[in-house]
Amino acid sequence: MKLPTKEELKPLAWIAGGLFALALAGVLFTDTSATGMFSLAFAIFAYLVAPGYFVMLNFNFDTLERVILGMVVSAAVIPAILYTANLFGLAISRLNVIIAILLVIVLAVVYRKE
Amino acid sequence: MLKPMVTTGNATGEPFKKLARLLHETFKKRIMPVRSGGIMKLSNEVLVIVLVVLLGIGALVVRNFPFSQGDLDKDMPPTITSFDLFAGTSWTKWIHDSEDARSNPPYRVMGVQSLTVQPVYYFLFIAAFTKLTTINAYQTTQLLTHLSSVLVILVLFVLVRRALGWKVALISTVLAAFPAALWMFQMYIGFQYDQYAFLFVPATMFFLIAFFTKQLDRRQLIIAGVLIGFFAVTMWLSHYVELFLYGPLFGALWLFFLWKEKSFKDYFLLAGIIALVVLPYVIFFYPLTAQGHLAGGFAQNFNNMVNLGTPSPYPSYWPHPRFTFWLNLLGLAGLAFVGVKTFKRSWNRTQALVLILIAYIIAIGLSNYIGIDANRTARQLFNGLAAAVVFPALGIYLLYMLATSAEVLKKFSIVLLLILLAGIAYVSAPRTFNELRQIDQGTFVDDQKWESIRYIRDHTPSSSKVFYLNGVFHEFAMFGERVFSEGWVLPNPESAQFNFQHLCSGNWTPVYAGHWGNAEFAFATQQRVYIKDRPGWNTFTYVAPFDYPEAKNAFVYNNTISYVPLPFFDYAVVEYKGTQLDPCVAFFLNQSLERGHTLAWNNNKMAILKINKEAKP
Numbered sequence: 077m078k079l080p081t082k083e084e085l086k087p088l089a090w091i092a093g094g095l096f097a098l099a100l101a102g103v104l105f106t107d108t109s110a111t112g113m114f115s116l117a118f119a120i121f122a123y124l125v126a127p128g129y130f131v132m133l134n135f136n137f138d139t140l141e142r143v144i145l146g147m148v149v150s151a152a153v154i155p156a157i158l159y160t161a162n163l164f165g166l167a168i169s170r171l172n173v174i175i176a177i178l179l180v181i182v183l184a185v186v187y188r189k190e
Numbered sequence: 191m192l193k194p195m196v197t198t199g200n201a202t203g204e205p206f207k208k209l210a211r212l213l214h215e216t217f218k219k220r221i222m223p224v225r226s227g228g229i230m231k232l233s234n235e236v237l238v239i240v241l242v243v244l245l246g247i248g249a250l251v252v253r254n255f256p257f258s259q260g261d262l263d264k265d266m267p268p269t270i271t272s273f274d275l276f277a278g279t280s281w282t283k284w285i286h287d288s289e290d291a292r293s294n295p296p297y298r299v300m301g302v303q304s305l306t307v308q309p310v311y312y313f314l315f316i317a318a319f320t321k322l323t324t325i326n327a328y329q330t331t332q333l334l335t336h337l338s339s340v341l342v343i344l345v346l347f348v349l350v351r352r353a354l355g356w357k358v359a360l361i362s363t364v365l366a367a368f369p370a371a372l373w374m375f376q377m378y379i380g381f382q383y384d385q386y387a388f389l390f391v392p393a394t395m396f397f398l399i400a401f402f403t404k405q406l407d408r409r410q411l412i413i414a415g416v417l418i419g420f421f422a423v424t425m426w427l428s429h430y431v432e433l434f435l436y437g438p439l440f441g442a443l444w445l446f447f448l449w450k451e452k453s454f455k456d457y458f459l460l461a462g463i464i465a466l467v468v469l470p471y472v473i474f475f476y477p478l479t480a481q482g483h484l485a486g487g488f489a490q491n492f493n494n495m496v497n498l499g500t501p502s503p504y505p506s507y508w509p510h511p512r513f514t515f516w517l518n519l520l521g522l523a524g525l526a527f528v529g530v531k532t533f534k535r536s537w538n539r540t541q542a543l544v545l546i547l548i549a550y551i552i553a554i555g556l557s558n559y560i561g562i563d564a565n566r567t568a569r570q571l572f573n574g575l576a577a578a579v580v581f582p583a584l585g586i587y588l589l590y591m592l593a594t595s596a597e598v599l600k601k602f603s604i605v606l607l608l609i610l611l612a613g614i615a616y617v618s619a620p621r622t623f624n625e626l627r628q629i630d631q632g633t634f635v636d637d638q639k640w641e642s643i644r645y646i647r648d649h650t651p652s653s654s655k656v657f658y659l660n661g662v663f664h665e666f667a668m669f670g671e672r673v674f675s676e677g678w679v680l681p682n683p684e685s686a687q688f689n690f691q692h693l694c695s696g697n698w699t700p701v702y703a704g705h706w707g708n709a710e711f712a713f714a715t716q717q718r719v720y721i722k723d724r725p726g727w728n729t730f731t732y733v734a735p736f737d738y739p740e741a742k743n744a745f746v747y748n749n750t751i752s753y754v755p756l757p758f759f760d761y762a763v764v765e766y767k768g769t770q771l772d773p774c775v776a777f778f779l780n781q782s783l784e785r786g787h788t789l790a791w792n793n794n795k796m797a798i799l800k801i802n803k804e805a806k807p
Contacts, residue, residue: 106260
């Protein structure tokens, strides 16, 4: 197991900040509600960006590659976990989506080596 | 006084040789160097990240805003231009609401409980995302479709950056971000899961390149294998076509490098891990998906899936994607340059692999035009725009390099690049936005029609059967989330003809012709049936719609058109104002009221009759 360093977490902080700023702009300049915009920003970060990024920390790619490829990884792995769980009877609920995300992040960190 | 023009060389091509040498040198110095982990200086890296983020946001805005107008809270699908968009959105909403991806929405399978044979990954992907938001599934379906389309561009950006450098990659990204609206045909006609499945093609290539160029240690190789396996599963269970079109390329590359490297342990380990991930899904889903044509039906009818050897015509209502004259010209320049470099065999392995992928995508997309057609190959031109623009981008880059080779301009090369990118965006983005906005104006449903759908969805019992006499575009009625029959439907104009011949001539008919919604989810045996349950791995039980005595008396199933007595329905929806058939619909309404049916709801355009008095609002 290797926990991500501060440097490695920085891009995530930037992305979270950027998404927050975009959501704020969305609230100010579009008809979408604040809850809608901020929940959207949260979902993009938690569902698309974070899990894949942690998986991609296992590779020696640069930040941009980790973020972009990480989103593709999230888009494949999270639905796969949810669908497989659903076949065993687990609902595709909000809680289970969050558990799937955390599972991917934990596995990615645990499997990572110094 | 003008200086006489100094010429060097002779007229036999010396200037061209010089130009070629200059291009070669600049390419060698400024594009070729690719270092793992650090492709550019930090300042350039920040610049690239900022530009990529801006282009990504711009691309998303151009794709989504013309349809949603930025109102993501609206309780109405933003893109209402074709059936496939309705179908995708409806699936997502069902999975989101029921929290279950195993069964069909009852309202899409004539009210029965049945297992789905539709590949649901794409819809599940969006439904799960929607669970984390307060936005409804109508909006997130379109938003994530557009986001997938932008992600494709970004994944190709990182690939092209590795192969040809960040400047070429940025130019191709801006060309792909704001293309002519026709290149975005897939989004408003409904190739939704195509884009999602295609996303994993360049991503797979990225990991394979890392493997083929020996950048992965054993642990990373295992993770890459798992990820590629999941990419394959996702492609198969969202839109199988891409897997079958691009799988052979990846397989051939694997075989080639296995033969070249003779590194059997690593190559078989990678393949073994991919197989370990994919096989359980194949074993589980193969018998199920083989039951239904929408899942590919490759057990029953392989030919149906890829149509190998059976050219199918390019659909007449599809645009033929093409570049403008200048992009074609620049593309030719880029292509010529690639040709020269290929002839000199001066590509490294990464560059060669990226160019092979791009060429393959374009070849698959163009195969339709030379008679080597397989199912849905033409769509790859739309999906693969971000790959196709690499050649024009290379042409633009060569011009840029020529311009900045002058001593005066060298200092401003980055500024010039920014001006170039901004110029392309400035010219193309507003035009694309306006063209898409215009397409949105021609949608099939307006707010008043949507109100009637919403009434059915929110104020009628879930077991209701609804008859849409007219006014609602083919299959849009599925958003009412009730079993429905359409009396006015594009694929079967005979039903409208039957109904309105009677009504317009003032003859009341107790029986109405219609098309039952979503019969395609059933598969045709003697009678259309759905899969009810799966008691064993390859054993299924089936259920037929309306398989009970009262219904059989009322329901005559005649292939695609049913002639159904009006009292069989609980509600009837009509558009009574603003059509050429207003008097006929008025006759229907008046006669229905005289026969004891009641008006449940109406606005200035639409009306809903309550046919069955027992139906509880």
